Amino acid sequence: MKTDPGDLAHLQNWLQKAVTTPWEVGAREIEGALKNTGPLTPAERMGIYVRAYQGRLVECMENEFPVLSLALGRELFVRFASDFLIDCPSRSYTLHLLGRDFPKYLATSGPDEPWARFIIELAFFERAFSEVFHADGHESSTNLPALETELIIGEACSRLLHCEFPIDRYFTDARNHLSAPETVAAPELPEPEPNSIVIFRRDYIVRMRRVVWV
């Protein structure tokens, strides 16, 4: 590869491609662009950035979807997250948006089977939980917080989800397990149990409530 010292954009586009889609960049290009000062080869040096890019972003996804990772098993979660990052690389400075489209990605790529539908529902639920955590809440309002479910549903930072599975119960049990894996067993994948859940926030703590439609 020819590298023009004056062409910063060209070099940066090339390095970004080498880091994010390393299979598109050959060893000769890397050797041509990078100094070979030992003891690592230019390819080994590039490899540090390649592994870091994938490793740190998958780690971020695991932080946002810990329950989903538990349900899938880490190996499968990492595979799905890695594939997602290839198809939908980050386009924002904020990591809050990194996992925004992951549930939709799983929904379009998963089979229509109960197990897959549970996983997809869980992904949407966990993303909604994260969004409510960071949303503009009612904490600074001088009004007393609503107690009635129908009013809570109407709050701007609340999320209402219609689920085929008891995601709320699985989510709570899984988080209990994750915080004390030695003493609390991981939950089994649940049977279908259609329900609606509102996720909302009080005093900066995310809460959830089953909605009973009258």
Place this chain on the structure above:
Amino acid sequence: MANRFGLPNLGLGVGLRSPHFDHILQHWPQVDWFEVISENFMDTAGRPLHVLDRIAERYPVVMHGVSLSIGSSQPLDFNYLKKLKALARRVSPRWVSDHLCWTGVAGLNTHDLLPLPLTEDALDHVVARICQVQDFLERPLVLENPSTYLEFESSTIADWEFLAEMSCRSDCGILLDVNNIYVCSRNHGWDPLEYIASIPADRIVQFHLAGHEDRGTHVIDTHDSTVVDAVWELYRFAHSHTGGDGAATLLEWDSAIPPFPELMAEVAKAKSFMDGEPPDLALIARSLSSPRDSPPTIASHPHPLHHIPAG
């Protein structure tokens, strides 16, 4: 020598990390100041911002960003800068810092601190952008030397010369990361003492210290352990380089984060390296020339991102 910006030496601080939120709010520990990752608080209206508001009422705070992408060839992101400025207005940081790097081009963001080709063109480009950012933020920008793992064939300027020249031409401050200098010296064969001695002392606003992972053939800047002896000795040298006035010193710890008291104990060690004694040059030389024989079994990645998950 105090820095030319009149920014205070805040003493010894630590990075504010979410696992310590509850401890800090319950105990209000004796710590001189906190450094916060700007991006963790720019797009949240939840508990992280609430915690930061309370902490900023009691402690001096410095905002340290990872997404400014000052070296990118793509235009500056003024949406990002507006949010950065709004957060600064809210928490009144003593200063705002970021890294001499770029994070992405063509609309993508790698969330990594990628190295620049160190050329005259790149220097002109970075200087112009720093001036734009400083004008927009209406305050001096403070930029950190990142850890790097590769060097471009096209580079014509030494890293430390680039940093010094950049700061003088743009009139920005320097956050001198002593651990990053060690990491780069091991990875590229640089002389860390020459590096530090080349930096204009009156532009050093802050020091960073951190742990790293020694993989034998190279070093990864992991922020997951205590500071090694050679980095402490370099810190001693850097401190004396400022004429004994020193600069605000901050310990970063981003992975395998220990309980808060352990963090405090580690940063407190810095006091014993401010005694004006000469650095142990033999120890530094040994560390640079005799790296460990075998790499550790745990493979970490550099400079882990600190993202605050919902809790």
